[in-house]
């Protein structure tokens with residue numbers, strides 16, 4: 001099989017890249033290890049930056065987002081006896097949207113299916129070859145058991161944090177950075193109307209808690225828990241009690257309404273960056289090159305921003321044989337990656353308790369400053385609502 005761009009992974013990065021390239025007449029083949037149902041069913045991110053929304057709209061993917069997404073002006077930041085609303089629209093003129101990754105994925109699948117996109121789901125034994133030539137290829141066993149080969153002008157690894165593509169870059173040509181955080185998140189999805197208008201990020205002596213949402217009738221909530229926590233040790237009652245204690249601390253007259261929990265899981269918190277995000281004709285985008293801890297909601301937005309930079313670079317490379325943007329893709333993308341990695345670390349460090357009373361006081365001081373200083377609040381708002389996409393010409 002011959003295509004112009006072979007994409008590994010049908011998550012948001014891979015599907016959006018295929019969609020943006022198709023709009024420029026570039027042919028792609030997507031190879032995905034899981035089934036379509038599995039990819040559509042994954043519950044992950046929930047917040048879209050302003051720039052991500054603009055990009056999805058410009059790509060013709062905005063109609064359901066505009067009808068069903070929830071525009072938010074900002075967030076609530078909370079610590080004992082205090083809850084402050086940071087209004088991003090007032091501070092920087094742009095806000096965020098609540099629109100689940102599951103919904104973004106549905107919109108992408110619908111658009112690519114309508115366009116007749118080749119997607120090989122349930123592919124096994126993937127091999128990536130010849131990335132140092134101008135004819136890189138993928139070989140895999142399809143769901144029908146037949147071995148297939150796709151030869152392309154470029155291969156893009158959109159295969160997430162456990163995919164094989166980043167390992168193809170030789171050790172001598174790459175550098176990696178890791179951070180494992182000493183806590184995890186217990187996340188639940190519940191069939192109950194949110195008890196808040198906008199998200200609440202709460203510092204509490206027992207640990208961080210967050211109240212997010214997916215729709216006017218579905219809530220998404222998180223609790224800081226110890227690494228290695230067994231979800232079976234947390235009954236639904238225990239989860240709601242902990243959420244009510246942490247989110248309601250000192251908030252007179254506010255109550256958390258519990259409801260049926262439909263999904264509960266424990267998520268480790270880690271950060272990872274691999275550079276460069278290109279080796280020969282292999283490009284990396286999204287979680288295959290970088291992972292951030294979820295505080296600050298950057299993972300999905302970063303995947304979208306990578307693809308927004310990469311799509312025009314690939315168009316120039318494969319259509320016009322002009323490699324200038326492809327040559328700068330990695331450096332351009334990494335500036336945003338490190339900004340988001342820092343912001344995610346900063347939000348995580350400010351809001352998660354470590355058990356050290358000195359750290360508690362530093363965190364509370366930082367929270368008071370962010371909530372009372374326009375400069376502090378503006379810095380948070382600028383990073384949370386997101387810097388402009390694409391960021392190729394932006395130096396930050």
Ligand code: FAD
Pocket residue numbers: 008009010011012013014031032033034039043044045046047101123126158159160161162163164267285286287288294296297298299300301303
């Ligand atoms: P992915 O969505 O991981 O997609 C990669 C795809 O590649 C997958 O479909 C995978 O099956 C496929 N693949 C892997 N190996 C192969 C192979 N060998 N062959 C073919 N295909 C392969 N971000 C936030 O901002 N907020 C959140 O609340 C949040 N929660 C999260 C919860 C969880 C459990 C996880 C894992 C992530 C969460 N994230 C969150 C991060 C966010 O979901 C990711 O940043 C986003 O999905 C990145 O998209 P991606 O397309 O790069 O990778």
Ligand code: DHB
Pocket residue numbers: 044045046047199212213220294295296297298
């Ligand atoms: C959600 C997840 C986040 O990590 C975050 O910072 C905000 C919202 C969510 O799943 O809704």
